[in-house]
Amino acid sequence: MKRLDALRGPVPPRAHDARAVAALAANPGCARRAVLDAAGVDKDGTARHLGFPAPFGQSQFAITRGNVFETLVKENGCAELLRLMRELLGLPVAQVGYQDVENVGSHLRASHTRALIDRAARESEDSAVFYDHPLFSLEIAGHTCYLEPDVVAFQLGGRFHIVEIKSFAVIDGQAEPEKVAAAARQAAVYVLALRTLMAELGHDPGRVSHDVVLVCPENFANRPTATLLDVRRQLAVLKRQLTRMTRVDRLVEDLPPGLTFSLDPDSEGVPTRPAAELAEALARVPARYAPDCLSTCDMCMFCRDEARVCGSTDLLGRQIRDQLGGVSRMTEALALAEGTAEPAGDQEEVARLLRLANRLRQECLA
Amino acid sequence: MSALTALARLRAVREGVAQPIATVRHCHLSDRPMVFIPLRMAGEAAAPLGAMVGTDPEHPRLLVVPQPRNRDLRFAFAAELAEVLLPYIEGFGKTTETVEKRGGEPYERCLDAPQILVPNRPAAAFTGLLGRSTRFRRAEGPYPVHPSVPLLGRWLTYFADRSAQPGSSLLLAVTEVLGTHWATGQSSLEDANLAALLGWIDPPAGMDGRRAAQEAEDPLLWPPAGPATDPGFDNEVLAPAIRAYEEAPTSRAVERIAQALRSQLEPAWRLMWRAVELLRALPEGSRVAGRWEVDRGSFTRFVERIAEGAPPQARRDGAVSAAARLAGLERARAGYDVQRAYDDPLVMAEYRLTGEAFAGVVTGAEPEHFEGEGRSRKLRPLIRVRTDDPVRLAPGTAVGSPDRRGHGAEVLGFAEGEILLKITKGMGRGKVPAPGSVPEPGERVCYTSLTDDFQSSAALPDPENTPWTHGGPPQEYVPDDDDAQEEWS
Numbered sequence: 001m002k003r004l005d006a007l008r009g010p011v012p013p014r015a016h017d018a019r020a021v022a023a024l025a026a027n028p029g030c031a032r033r034a035v036l037d038a039a040g041v042d043k044d045g046t047a048r049h050l051g052f053p054a055p056f057g058q059s060q061f062a063i064t065r066g067n068v069f070e071t072l073v074k075e076n077g078c079a080e081l082l083r084l085m086r087e088l089l090g091l092p093v094a095q096v097g098y099q100d101v102e103n104v105g106s107h108l109r110a111s112h113t114r115a116l117i118d119r120a121a122r123e124s125e126d127s128a129v130f131y132d133h134p135l136f137s138l139e140i141a142g143h144t145c146y147l148e149p150d151v152v153a154f155q156l157g158g159r160f161h162i163v164e165i166k167s168f169a170v171i172d173g174q175a176e177p178e179k180v181a182a183a184a185r186q187a188a189v190y191v192l193a194l195r196t197l198m199a200e201l202g203h204d205p206g207r208v209s210h211d212v213v214l215v216c217p218e219n220f221a222n223r224p225t226a227t228l229l230d231v232r233r234q235l236a237v238l239k240r241q242l243t244r245m246t247r248v249d250r251l252v253e254d255l256p257p258g259l260t261f262s263l264d265p266d267s268e269g270v271p272t273r274p275a276a277e278l279a280e281a282l283a284r285v286p287a288r289y290a291p292d293c294l295s296t297c298d299m300c301m302f303c304r305d306e307a308r309v310c311g312s313t314d315l316l317g318r319q320i321r322d323q324l325g326g327v328s329r330m331t332e333a334l335a336l337a338e339g340t341a342e343p344a345g346d347q348e349e350v351a352r353l354l355r356l357a358n359r360l361r362q363e364c365l366a
Numbered sequence: 367m368s369a370l371t372a373l374a375r376l377r378a379v380r381e382g383v384a385q386p387i388a389t390v391r392h393c394h395l396s397d398r399p400m401v402f403i404p405l406r407m408a409g410e411a412a413a414p415l416g417a418m419v420g421t422d423p424e425h426p427r428l429l430v431v432p433q434p435r436n437r438d439l440r441f442a443f444a445a446e447l448a449e450v451l452l453p454y455i456e457g458f459g460k461t462t463e464t465v466e467k468r469g470g471e472p473y474e475r476c477l478d479a480p481q482i483l484v485p486n487r488p489a490a491a492f493t494g495l496l497g498r499s500t501r502f503r504r505a506e507g508p509y510p511v512h513p514s515v516p517l518l519g520r521w522l523t524y525f526a527d528r529s530a531q532p533g534s535s536l537l538l539a540v541t542e543v544l545g546t547h548w549a550t551g552q553s554s555l556e557d558a559n560l561a562a563l564l565g566w567i568d569p570p571a572g573m574d575g576r577r578a579a580q581e582a583e584d585p586l587l588w589p590p591a592g593p594a595t596d597p598g599f600d601n602e603v604l605a606p607a608i609r610a611y612e613e614a615p616t617s618r619a620v621e622r623i624a625q626a627l628r629s630q631l632e633p634a635w636r637l638m639w640r641a642v643e644l645l646r647a648l649p650e651g652s653r654v655a656g657r658w659e660v661d662r663g664s665f666t667r668f669v670e671r672i673a674e675g676a677p678p679q680a681r682r683d684g685a686v687s688a689a690a691r692l693a694g695l696e697r698a699r700a701g702y703d704v705q706r707a708y709d710d711p712l713v714m715a716e717y718r719l720t721g722e723a724f725a726g727v728v729t730g731a732e733p734e735h736f737e738g739e740g741r742s743r744k745l746r747p748l749i750r751v752r753t754d755d756p757v758r759l760a761p762g763t764a765v766g767s768p769d770r771r772g773h774g775a776e777v778l779g780f781a782e783g784e785i786l787l788k789i790t791k792g793m794g795r796g797k798v799p800a801p802g803s804v805p806e807p808g809e810r811v812c813y814t815s816l817t818d819d820f821q822s823s824a825a826l827p828d829p830e831n832t833p834w835t836h837g838g839p840p841q842e843y844v845p846d847d848d849d850a851q852e853e854w855s
Contacts (some may be wrong), residue, residue, distance in 0.1 A: 019775035055583065057596075059408035059601060060601050061408040061409050114490050154467060168411070171411060171498065183427070219411075221852070291554075291555040300604075315379075315552070316372070316379075317553035317555065323368070326371075333376055334380060354369060356755075357373045359754075360370065361715065363715075364712040365389070
């Protein structure tokens, strides 16, 4: 791990969150992101220093609304949540306990979560317990990440549910599909983390339900409503991507010795490293840019610019890249289409298609 | 995304300007469209912040909600929006034509219909949500609202529903329309930004598309065209202005918010009209008028429904109406795809690429070829077509042609790079083919297996006969006070 610390520089590592894991799983071929995340590099600060800040910002209106909603759901020991769970799971829950894991110091939270979950799994009595602010760990590409969900785990009769609180509205039983999909991907990360923990403790991981409880405001009001969300598909995708992911230690091994992404902060924390030098260091770890990165990764603008400079077909989106199967440069694809370049061995088919497309376009636009 | 579009995008990158992927315009464009750019408060489902709306590019109307969390102010906004939209919409309901229907009663149809243009798909969805949050309100009883509010809600719902119908032009999302006519040098994800998309299609003088698009990504130069606002604007400009209004709700405080929103909406307003100009410059496809006729018919029926005092649209479709809606959407999608290909050789080229269509030159024709004997003797002219296209049509496939209306043929077989076709439709009733109905040698022709034949609608039971497997007959909607009081916070 010394190597990862050297890559990061003299600053504390950034914690992973489920969103980051989900984003990484969405683009498992990106070595740059895998290494930066594993080393706990502050990607946002790095992108800013490079002059390519990510276009993400959060409106204070959205933040306020999100916080108000979360407080509403969790206040009085999750009383509102209990009502929802009773209705949703049809359980005759008489009493409910509430454990805020955040009560202990941050360095103890992971072991505290572990102990609490272990105890809950051993006791098979019918009392229900909410666990607020648990801290899970998950091994990503051979590197342990800690996840700090602001979600709650709910345990009843030894069966666990992940509860995810989101502030987008469910209107007449429908919500924006992209937001639900993002929530499901994140929740799948927590389910996987909790199952891993159960397995480590020697319990049956199947006791963690794949049905996640999604709590959202109903219609146009602030009143919460709960829905069960089956995340089996997202779990399968996540597991597959995580196993496919090149192990970070292998990636790091191949890097030149002495390489670092440190911003060389001065005593005030202001970066002093020349941006060009940092960019050069980053270029040593290949990225796999896709336009989807624009909504998930802090480094997106830097990688997009890099893809532009080398004229990569990745710029135009995955569909086009797949359409151009195996041709990585835009100029190369154009040359194949216009017949100014000979196709290499495996490019025969795509070249034929492109030449036909070229002829058809010429014919129609003449 | 076909290889044709991929190629157009590659060219766009090289040329620095968007490339056409259509030779004609595939949507109706009104002489007097209503441009509507709504803004939503971040984090809220359907809280309007404001909107810019109007039919005159020189005189937009700016509507503002000084405190979006205040329910009364929201309904005041809805009433104000109704003041602009309802007279426009209702104006089209007044002049009608009588349509004679073969084998049916003649009916009335409006001569023209309203057209609303919004910047993008989220704006169309937001229009639907505004409709949802206003159509169940009532003018009397608890929490009364202005009578125009529920009416506006029903119209907004109608337009938003209609925009899901392929080929309908009653409500158009401009980025989508531009995207079906031009391919840019960026990804389709980035095309969702109206300013960037127009930067590629119509870059300012002395700038290439990429630079223009990059500039367009700066929210300070080009604020997003809604409904989501720029978070920087929210935090630094809007939030302090709203706070000032809360402390002292004076007209000066309102004006400050109006100024702030105007700065966000005006650039988008100009872009919308620029897009209208660009689309207007394209010649209209020949089947666009037919689709607009369908839109006019649909609009007329909704005008009549409202006049009859029908209840607001249900929150969710019942089983039968959902099945009918889905079948209708599928039919519309299939018909729209075929019509676009018939109207536009560049769209047809997509099907030639996949072998579902081909174009070539007629090398031989036998116009007076007959099949059968005696009474069943039929005129079946034969033609041979030479083509370089990779045809994938099996013998026996029925094909149509965009060159001649009502013309139909059947693929007989292939020989030496030529296709043998038998003409089966569109020769007239005479003993010999009507003049011009059989392609002559040397003529360029195009044939495709896509056909826009009439499809009858799916056979579905009446809603009252919904089987128990599908939840039984839906409950009839009875408006109640709960609906009218629904929170909107």
